[in-house]
Amino acid sequence: MSTPAITVHRVGREAQPVVVIDGFAPDPDALRDVAIGATFGPATQHYPGIRAALPPSYLPSQLAVLADILGPMLGRSGAVDVIDASFSMVTTPPDQLEVRQRFPHCDAFGADRIALVHYLAPMGDGTAFFRHRSTGFETLDEERAPIFFGQLEAEIRYGGLPPARYVTGDTPLFERIFEVEARYNRALVYPSYLLHSGAIAPDAVLSSDPAFGRLTVTGFLSVG
Template sequence: MSDPQVSVKRVGREGEPVVVIDNFAPDPDQLVAQATDAALTQLGTFYPGVRAPVGEAYCAAVAPLVAGAARHVFGFQERLAFDRALFSIATSAPETLSLPQRMPHIDDVALGKLAVVHYLSHANWGGTRFFRHRSTGWETIGPDRHRTYLDALATDLRIHGEPAPGYIEGDTPLFEMIGEVPPAFNRAVLYRSSLLHCAAIRNALPLPNDVATGRLTIASFLTAS
């Protein structure tokens, strides 16, 4: 097992940090094996695929690395807790996506919320893209911006119409791409949950519902202070 390699890039006009960690987990092949045995199913209506909870041992194994990044990059000094961690395989066909799935999104508006996407596919099924909302110019949507952002987005949709069915592959009339992290096996990307983002999935490629060949990730959502 190679040592973790941590790098930080800043995206957009707001200069939000995005942390990239290669060699993230001590035993990624074991995680893939666990995903094979997991009861993957649709959880909720937002994620375009199937999911299953990851065991607490995973969180314990990667917590020191994430805590270090949370402390040194984001300035959280006191506490880090995993709210949930989920095996995830994107499987939905582009034409079946709901409106929220066809636009960049945030995971949470609350302060102190972080997200991690851990890539566990050897094939390139796409990484993570980050965006600016054109009409407001905002790249992060915190509690002070949330209501105004939703109102502006509703106005945008009335003017421009809804986006066509499909995953977001770059700039759109409503959003401008400001950065992208490509995937690599056992790479993780860490960012604030309030940063507009989406999975970088290509519409032309069918998504297999298979742990060994599909877009397998672990999505983790954390609270820090």
């Protein structure tokens, strides 16, 4: 079994850590086979697609890899706990996106929360990170959130709604500051309060079949 290759990027003016791990799972083909045979259902929390349960063996084996990475990355020595994790696939056509799905977002405001994306499609779209132009925010915490959402509401009120599409690059309201390309068996780990979006191309295949769609594992973790 080969050792995963780890690259740490410091992103944007805030120099937040974004970690790329190539060769993340020891047997990605077997994991992909499980996903192809899994039963998917509608996702919650505004994820634009579907989700399915992971095999029981996935998290214990991968948490050992993540524990060695997340401690130094965040300067923490506590345990890594799983809040939620599943197979996930983006399936919502651009013209059916809710307004909030057309903007970069963050998943949590706490500094102890970590997001994981494990790419399991042979080809697919990656993940992009953004700066909100008018506030300069690249991350959102409890203090920044009311400022950000108030400003965004005003920008929508006076500038109109964004087009019905996934945000992949610069827009009038947001500047893309970094993008990670999707590669088979690559994992992406980053603080959940970073503004980000799946970089879903206009011509992306948004199939609900795991054999053809944008298959990933998405997880949300906490580090003590």
